[in-house]
Amino acid sequence: MGGTRVWGLLLAWVVAVSALGCNQERNESVRLMNEGIKLYRKERLMQAVQQLEKAVNVDPTNDKALFYEGMLRYQKLGELPRGESLLKKAIELNGKVAEYHYHLGTALAAQDKNPEAVAAFDQCLELDAKHGEAHFRRGMALEAQARFDDAQAAYREAIKNRPRLAEAYYALGMLYFRFEKFAHALQVLKNGTGNAPAYGPMYKALGQTYQKQKRFDDAVNQFEKALTLDPGDATTHFNLGMVYEANGDAEKAVEHLKRYLVVKPATEDSLRVQTVRDVIARLENRGGR
Template identity: 30%
Template structure:
């Protein structure tokens, strides 16, 4: 959220000037962490100038991001969208607020409106795909995820996001339906474009395992652990890959490493599976 709004329109009237002043005070309050004060000033801006779409939009953001009041957030976004019906960002944010309320069908409508007004809006394509997926509209979800990838292969949903979540969503959908070869292709492309994403590296290993490509799967899990040494799933799955490719010594060593790690204590089910496999392998060696 930008800090200041300028009244730059030619012939900006007195109402808009006063509304911009109120909005800027509200945004400063938002930045300072005073959400209730921000709401007061933004609502005052809208009282002064009911046609001020940006004020309605920013009011929606305060309700959604700080107050977790998704109904009021949706009302703000909808008001902004009524004033500017072709604004893709307003439609997108309304879609996210509707998802927060569990109104998935209505959210799909808004995400579709966003991408109709901006075909390159990769974030909206991704959220559209996620929502369609949740609704069970898997064919539509595949198309939306694909468009998200095509419009921005390095999409990041936040500053902390290493990227590639749209690749993972598409590949995971393929895995759920047994299309492991498709999943591998998606993950490989995703890793090329988002090299620091451990989620994609690990997912690639899982997909390769599904195809029986255990040597390559082990390489993926090793690469995952190189980037994130404490990655418990990769640690365990690397042991399984060693076992499946006939490397008993490697499997035993990896299982022992996993069981000695903190990751094992945080995943009781996988810890039990690792211990059972380790016991089985050790007993086989003793025969």
């Protein structure tokens, strides 16, 4: 999400950025940085990182090179502390770029440094109050600290500023679900499917909410929609099987529960797996199979 937003700007920056340097080191650093960006766009990740690292070594004051290297290291290589350090150096050199703070916040949140992440997102939003992704990720970091009212407000700001940001609807809907505010959850999630119809987890969340309300026909409808987007999702097959069982359709229940056993991940909870096997056996015995 955030990576796509930033990397989509790179071509324009590559063309313009050479004008920034007046000294030889800066010009060479910019050249290396541009090469690194081009390599990344060709999906040559390690070579891209190497070129960006060279750009930083040639001119340690090139904040853009520090930013790009930091972003690649935390986003693509999973080098979170290294990425964090590079992003902080970029901000020390130029603290007026909203994206620098946004990506620092994202790297911090990925390390469960949530109070620091919130502070970074706050800095981003001071520079760009309409940065929808920053509002969303700020909400996630707040929710991780059990600051639920603040998280709710942040998710709403994310939706306000990025009406098609599917993850924000999903996060807000699931927050309401967590506190059994099912009517609020349904409203948010339905709005989410209207604005981001290709986001499968939204239909799963709607199905789970209807399931809690014992509105089994509605739950089935939403889970089936989720399966059209991700036919191999084990959790959806499990939920569908249990809903069909609760709704008295043993044949459909067995069908989806057996499918769940086929597609479930190897790390699936053993208690859930045994529960599914027990339900299948009970339903098949009842049907005389």
